[in-house]
Amino acid sequence: MVEGGVDDDGRLTRTPRKPRGLGYESIVPSEEPSYLDRMAKRFPAVAKVREMAAAGREFATSIKAELQMFATPMDVGSDRAKATAKDFANACRKSRWVNQRFYDFLNQRFTKDDHTRMWNAMDETSVRAQDEVDARVARFMEEDHEMNEAQAKAQSRAELPDIIAEMKADKTGIYALPEEQRLVVEEMSRHAEALWNRALEAGMVKGEGLPFWTPRAAAVIGADGTWGKIGKSGDKAAGLDAMGRNLTTFSPNTLHRKNRTVEEFERAVKSVDEGAEVIRDIRAMPLAMSRLERAIAGREFINEIKRIGKLAGADTTSTGEKPGFFTIDHPAENSPWRV
Numbered sequence: 001m002v003e004g005g006v007d008d009d010g011r012l013t014r015t016p017r018k019p020r021g022l023g024y025e026s027i028v029p030s031e032e033p034s035y036l037d038r039m040a041k042r043f044p045a046v047a048k049v050r051e052m053a054a055a056g057r058e059f060a061t062s063i064k065a066e067l068q069m070f071a072t073p074m075d076v077g078s079d080r081a082k083a084t085a086k087d088f089a090n091a092c093r094k095s096r097w098v099n100q101r102f103y104d105f106l107n108q109r110f111t112k113d114d115h116t117r118m119w120n121a122m123d124e125t126s127v128r129a130q131d132e133v134d135a136r137v138a139r140f141m142e143e144d145h146e147m148n149e150a151q152a153k154a155q156s157r158a159e160l161p162d163i164i165a166e167m168k169a170d171k172t173g174i175y176a177l178p179e180e181q182r183l184v185v186e187e188m189s190r191h192a193e194a195l196w197n198r199a200l201e202a203g204m205v206k207g208e209g210l211p212f213w214t215p216r217a218a219a220v221i222g223a224d225g226t227w228g229k230i231g232k233s234g235d236k237a238a239g240l241d242a243m244g245r246n247l248t249t250f251s252p253n254t255l256h257r258k259n260r261t262v263e264e265f266e267r268a269v270k271s272v273d274e275g276a277e278v279i280r281d282i283r284a285m286p287l288a289m290s291r292l293e294r295a296i297a298g299r300e301f302i303n304e305i306k307r308i309g310k311l312a313g314a315d316t317t318s319t320g321e322k323p324g325f326f327t328i329d330h331p332a333e334n335s336p337w338r339v
Helices: 035-042 044-071 079-109 112-143 149-158 160-170 179-201 262-272 284-312
Strands: 002-006 012-016 218-221 227-229 232-237 276-278
Touching: 035 044, 079 179, 079 284, 112 149, 112 160, 112 179, 112 284, 149 160, 179 284, 218 262, 262 276
Parallel strands: none
Antiparallel strands: 002 012, 218 227, 218 276, 227 232
């Protein structure tokens, strides 16, 4: 279905043939009114029917959008917003995976007595490091009267490696543990320090974190092994391997620690509930880190939503319900977000 000829060199030439019955002019839209346009102009009833049909399509589209917003609000968001939400979901999944690996390794490689010994060693190391930092702060300020407390603290924290070297030489705290146990708690401590730095960047906390931070928790432990909240002995908790999955931007692990030693902490909880006991179990650390990391991921998610709105010059938050917004239910924020 081609037309052709022969050029000067005797070679065949081929040119496309125009489609029969469909000239090229059919590709160009006609400026003449369509049949329906002509009928609508001629008969007012037809025009009314067309208006009603257009209104029906618009109504159906709005209903679809509202249903989608109610069922899967992220599906109606922009690509940028969807990517932000996906980053948050991935951060939560990664947190569960990393901290579950810590927890499983502790369960598989060590006994319950080891778990207690490792927790005690971590807490002892943390307390001694804090005491040494405070002692150096006092010494620096005594030696240099022009040095303020903030400067003295910064200089003392800078000497933390020297404090750790002294504990290694004395073989105290985690440095008295068998090598495998020490390596595990050191790795968890590094992970906790990285989480604190993320919390700082997200604006959740201020200042320096505790060296060799060890989570402290207390509960009322029943004879059957279940444990409940302090002051609410009837409320049973699932156990150390229970991990929440709700969006949150808050974690109790970011609060200031009022009691430096575990003995002070134990006296404080027993003053509230005599049956309370401190949970001296290193397995509490990956669970606490998972909760903290979820809170950080939630705060980073909220911060990114605000940043996108600021760049676009549009409101992405509202103090009340608005069309096109949906509410994320979590402890720190409970306002509608446009995503």
